[in-house]
Amino acid sequence: MKIIKRNGSEAEFDIEKIVTAVSKANAAVEEAARMTPLQVRRIAESVVLSCEKLGRSPSVEEVQDLVERQIMAHGAFEVAKAYITYRYTRALVRQSNTTDDKILSLIECNNEEAKQENSNKNPVVNSTQRDYMAGEVSRDITNRILLPSDIVEAHNEGIIHFHDTDYYAQHMHNCDLVNLEDMLQNGTVITGTLIERPHSFSTACNIATQIIAQVASNQYGGQSISLAHLAPFVQVSREKIQRDVRREAANLGLSLTQDEVVQLTEARLREEVRKGVQTIQYQVVTLLTTNGQAPFVTVFMYLNEAKSEQEKKDLAMIIEEVLEQRYQGVKNEQGVWVTPAFPKLIYVLEEDNIHDDSPYYYLTKLAAKCTAKRLVPDYISEKKMKELKEGNCFPVMGCRSALSPWKDENGNYKFYGRFNQGVVTLNLVDVALSSGGNMDKFWQIFDERLNLCYRALMCRHERLKGTLSDAAPILWQYGACARLKKGEPIDKLLYGGYSTISLGYAGLCECVRYMTGKSHTDPSATPFALDVMKHMNEACDKWTEETNIKFSIYGTPLESTTYKFAKCLQRRFGIIPGVTDKGYITNSYHVHVTEPIDAFEKLKFEAQFQALSTGGAISYVEVPNMQNNLEAVLAVMKFIYDNIMYAELNTKSDYCQECGWDGEIEIREEDGKLVWTCPRCGNQDQDKMNVARRTCGYIGTQFWNQGRTQEIKERVLHL
Numbered sequence: 001m002k003i004i005k006r007n008g009s010e011a012e013f014d015i016e017k018i019v020t021a022v023s024k025a026n027a028a029v030e031e032a033a034r035m036t037p038l039q040v041r042r043i044a045e046s047v048v049l050s051c052e053k054l055g056r057s058p059s060v061e062e063v064q065d066l067v068e069r070q071i072m073a074h075g076a077f078e079v080a081k082a083y084i085t086y087r088y089t090r091a092l093v094r095q096s097n098t099t100d101d102k103i104l105s106l107i108e109c110n111n112e113e114a115k116q117e118n119s120n121k122n123p124v125v126n127s128t129q130r131d132y133m134a135g136e137v138s139r140d141i142t143n144r145i146l147l148p149s150d151i152v153e154a155h156n157e158g159i160i161h162f163h164d165t166d167y168y169a170q171h172m173h174n175c176d177l178v179n180l181e182d183m184l185q186n187g188t189v190i191t192g193t194l195i196e197r198p199h200s201f202s203t204a205c206n207i208a209t210q211i212i213a214q215v216a217s218n219q220y221g222g223q224s225i226s227l228a229h230l231a232p233f234v235q236v237s238r239e240k241i242q243r244d245v246r247r248e249a250a251n252l253g254l255s256l257t258q259d260e261v262v263q264l265t266e267a268r269l270r271e272e273v274r275k276g277v278q279t280i281q282y283q284v285v286t287l288l289t290t291n292g293q294a295p296f297v298t299v300f301m302y303l304n305e306a307k308s309e310q311e312k313k314d315l316a317m318i319i320e321e322v323l324e325q326r327y328q329g330v331k332n333e334q335g336v337w338v339t340p341a342f343p344k345l346i347y348v349l350e351e352d353n354i355h356d357d358s359p360y361y362y363l364t365k366l367a368a369k370c371t372a373k374r375l376v377p378d379y380i381s382e383k384k385m386k387e388l389k390e391g392n393c394f395p396v397m398g399c400r401s402a403l404s405p406w407k408d409e410n411g412n413y414k415f416y417g418r419f420n421q422g423v424v425t426l427n428l429v430d431v432a433l434s435s436g437g438n439m440d441k442f443w444q445i446f447d448e449r450l451n452l453c454y455r456a457l458m459c460r461h462e463r464l465k466g467t468l469s470d471a472a473p474i475l476w477q478y479g480a481c482a483r484l485k486k487g488e489p490i491d492k493l494l495y496g497g498y499s500t501i502s503l504g505y506a507g508l509c510e511c512v513r514y515m516t517g518k519s520h521t522d523p524s525a526t527p528f529a530l531d532v533m534k535h536m537n538e539a540c541d542k543w544t545e546e547t548n549i550k551f552s553i554y555g556t557p558l559e560s561t562t563y564k565f566a567k568c569l570q571r572r573f574g575i576i577p578g579v580t581d582k583g584y585i586t587n588s589y590h591v592h593v594t595e596p597i598d599a600f601e602k603l604k605f606e607a608q609f610q611a612l613s614t615g616g617a618i619s620y621v622e623v624p625n626m627q628n629n630l631e632a633v634l635a636v637m638k639f640i641y642d643n644i645m646y647a648e649l650n651t652k653s654d655y656c657q658e659c660g661w662d663g664e665i666e667i668r669e670e671d672g673k674l675v676w677t678c679p680r681c682g683n684q685d686q687d688k689m690n691v692a693r694r695t696c697g698y699i700g701t702q703f704w705n706q707g708r709t710q711e712i713k714e715r716v717l718h719l
Helices: 015-027 037-054 060-073 077-095 099-107 126-146 149-156 180-186 201-216 232-251 258-286 309-328 361-374 382-388 428-435 439-464 508-516 526-547 560-573 599-610 630-643 706-713
Strands: 002-004 010-012 160-162 188-190 193-195 223-226 297-301 344-349 378-381 420-427 500-506 550-555 619-622 646-650 653-656 666-670 673-677 689-694
Touching: 002 060, 015 037, 015 060, 015 077, 037 060, 060 077, 060 560, 149 160, 149 439, 160 439, 160 560, 180 188, 180 201, 180 223, 188 201, 201 223, 201 232, 201 258, 232 258, 232 309, 258 309, 297 309, 309 344, 309 361, 344 361, 344 382, 344 630, 361 630, 361 646, 378 382, 378 630, 382 630, 420 428, 420 439, 420 560, 428 439, 428 500, 428 508, 428 560, 439 500, 439 526, 500 526, 500 560, 508 526, 526 550, 526 599, 560 706, 599 619, 599 630, 630 646, 646 689, 666 706, 673 706
Parallel strands: 223 297, 297 344, 344 378, 420 500, 500 550, 619 646
Antiparallel strands: 002 010, 160 420, 188 193, 378 646, 653 689, 666 673
16 A cells, blocks of 8 residues: 655555554653553554555545544543644644655656646656646745635635646636637737748648647646638638649640649648648647646637638638548557547537538538547537527637637627636535535535635736736737737736636535435436536626626536545545545536436436536546447437537547557556556556546546546446
8 A cells, every 4th residue: 555745755655654653652641641552553553444445545644634533532632632742743844844845756756646637747757847846836835925824725625726826826827719810810929020921821830839839838728729710721822822833834834724723723732731730730749838748729620610601611621631630640659540638629510510411511420430539529519509608609718618708899709819817616525514414504604615715716816917918928919818018917808708717616416415315417406406506606696796807607627636625525524425435526517427327318417507607617428439330429419419518428549558459448456556557468557558538628648646547447338
């Protein structure tokens, strides 16, 4: 069994250290109050037994809590007092500097928390370590100086999660929709160099990748771009290529018919589109931004964004090429085609592509084929989104963060160039457990916690307020989000709904189960679950009215936080079957991963919660290998179109570099730890396998903490 030390590193669990610590406390009291050596040994053995039941590596703090309880259970209260006093004294010493050890453990690559914090960051490489080291310093400053102590305490106790504290010291925002159209059509500036309107599709793609890298390095969340903003440059290239074809023919003394000119032009154009799309895919995959990972970029594919029929056909050509190349994948070190994590793809289902006789149905079939093999694209229903977003269909920011409809001074809806100020997530399971199951007390505590979240969110807002456009010129001066003057504050973009700020939530499933004794899928418990969602919406509406800042509720994509919340709940409330007995809690409103439910029933059920998660959410269905059953994939996609705004299909895409196995890499339990294992050769070296799993709205490829790994292992199939 392992133990997680305070600096995040993992070590072998040593029972003798418990015996030694308790013996020291025992020796510090009068002889009459002391325990026998046998009692001390039994305390240590009981602690070990409790840790083994957790099914994961305990932290030092958890072990010490268990030791305290066991000493008191033996009636040795004087010994317990001595143990607690020693523990408190050591804590005071550590508080004088908690940063150095963490940074040193990062450099030596033995910080387990950092290794498992982000499934798309490799903590071994220098750029990631540098980002993590800077993050530790930022987090230390944030916790000691910048945030109120009660918010820091609530975050540490898992009552709330104040996201991205490692970036809070800087004036940085979360996610955005990059106004690529403005930057390409009107020019931009990148590191002091003027970039004018491109004269070809391939150049537009090249500039787009530079913009993506720059934007990613000046924020900490996801960004989204639309292929519709690249589509006009297909016609630019078409006209250029056509001129070249005519000139070449004239130089050779050839007389080409118009049809021949068009045929040659379109063949060359298709090749340019292929190369342009390849530039985007490979640049995004191979780029490392300043935070040590590939840019978290989402590519939006929406035919109805095109401004003319010809542009729609050109956009369809780009979409087709993107899907073809993503289906192929990228090569790993051994030259084998594998599934990349980014860019994330979103394909919009609409009347032009959803029916068998729709003109662009061929794209939808290609999307289904790609999803079955590479997990993307994900799907937005134009029909349902328009019902929920005032007749609009637009991309989410990153994996799910959604803007609210907003009109400019001319009364026109605007989405690109807008952003999210940040997120604070409320642990709904903690609200329920703190109430002890008393419904009146639940709503009282709920309101208290919402007020805490509001104050935490306002800290985020105030941190951005007064930020000068010079802090990130690519964002605020050169078109990605705005075109402000140098030295101009970004404040006007923080009010009136132009940007949003998000109240995240987690564990609705476990919250409802504790309060009602039933799953929230049970018809008798569903109304309570919906009331919880409505209550959060009412709070956000109230805050918006009071502040003129657009608050909305957000179905948080917990990654490492799902494990943190679970550990905090177990520490504070113990193991409660069906509520705290896992190493994870459920994302947002989702049906529990272990609950048997049909794919169509799941999507239909979750749609009512997604409609109330106005700041963004995504639903999924877990499916087996569907590459030989694309009709079933298409059936799910058509159901999404008619029933839910945003959803995805989760499958597996793995490869063992030791033996060439390309089936599912298994998760096995060994010595109390979950280990990824090749079922053919037994390979357990994560550096010699490629594993891609949908983590929580996006694909992860760098493996996960034990809580998330347990969640992945326990997922049931819905189809």
